[in-house]
Amino acid sequence: MMKPLIITAALTGAGPLKTRTPHLPASPAEIVQEALAAWRAGAAVVHIHARTEQGEPTADVETHRWIARQIRDAGSDVILNFSAGDGGGRFGHEERLGLMDAGAEMVSYTASSYNSGARLYNSSPEFLAAARERMAAAGARPEIEVLDLGFCGRITRMIAAGELQAPFYCLFVFGIDGAMPADEALLPMLLQRLPKEVEWGIACAAEHAKFLTMQMMAFANGGHIRTGLEDQAYLWSGRLAESNAQLVEQWVSSAATWGRPVATASVARDMLGLRPL
Template identity: 35%
Template sequence: MTGTLITVAPTGAESSKAAVPALPVTIDELVATAKECEALGAAIVHVHIRDDAAEPTLDQGRLRETVAALRQSTDLIVQLSSGGAVTDPEADRLAVLDARPEMASCTMGTVNFGDGVFLNRWEFIVDLHTRMQDKGIVPEYEIFDLGQLTTLQRLLAQHGLPYGGHVHVDLVMGVPGGMPGTAAALVACHQAIRDLPAGSTFSATGIGRSTIPVILASLATGGHLRVGMEDTVTYAKGRPVESNMQLVARAVGFAQLAQRPPLTTAEARELLGMVAR
């Protein structure tokens, strides 16, 4: 892999605006962040949305408005989260696809998520995967633990390749309850990814203080990167993140040092089997 696919996850569903004032929660804030990060080298924006009180929501109208605003203002691949918050019901999570993003997340199993439980039943996973096939949406398969890669093998064997034919996973590392954000854990996942269809690719996300070790390990093993304030709000010990641009700029710097510069949005669409915009 000669280039690096960089995803920015600017908001998430966990941090509050009160605790993290720099968190982009309005549509205008999200669009401004997306434009800045695209200029630096991001190709995908992984989107969670908030309501007027800055609380996580899966409101269909706001989802559609957000997708439209991002498409109008950027050329980024808009990837909606089908995870939402851990308390969101399955029906609302499936309805995310009705906002017609180019891409959406599809988590491969249930995982303890701090004090909560991120529930992903097998039947729900199959429903999400097959609806994306029908709607022409490219999935990013979210992996929180090694065994979920085996679940992905089962899914593909029983229900076919995703829309576009390319399998791309994101290793979410360092969540309390999931796999650790270490080079050893990433290497173990990398071995399992080799059992997926030929040409499959992966990104890696390091939560909190595991961000930099995961970036380095992913680049060293041919993987891609996801960074953003959804995953970490501390740039260094005692230094809060000031903007998502900081995190994307750091990821771009590491990618360039690895002689794997950021993929353009057009190159990212080609990699992922998407129709060019």
């Protein structure tokens, strides 16, 4: 039996509002509705960057908690994954650390610093240690983001030092400024440099043909899929997706075609070492 496929819906991102697609959720209420629709469509995880009522990215803890409460109050058991990124350079370490215990079960954990355009995306060793401590206290687990081959060495060292505990989930990020190019030849090298028991998925911000190539590599090799309007605006070339749920449905249908079961949120919790709700 093939490994269940965990589908993550990355709902909105921290990029400019509605420049790639008019369907990007632009307020806390819209993010909640998109999260619920993606879950009903088959997503086990929703990856959330909060936005203000005006559509601006925000690291406000109460906004994140409100989003989490609304999703739970609607009866959804979807896994909540909050971004603790720097919001395109808007957020410092203290703001990012505040999101470690804002109601999510998983929090993005970029395993090293890198140059993103003209700025430094700062994941210093001190920040990473503080983030691990805050997540552990909140009962959340890291989604370990890998943006370059060199990250794998740091992750291996953190595992050896007991700073990260199994089971591990790594997200290979391709196609953003400062990260790995969307090149399928890199995937075997990444997998060779991480422990065999790692669960992994791919996020890709490249144009549609490359996005599809990278995600099919994940699908065919036992990895997991991240889709959603943060990463990909199109259902297929020339056809904009009208919602995150449409993009999730596309992968649910593909999995059914090829006989790979789709993980429910409950199954995904077991695979990722998360506590039952």
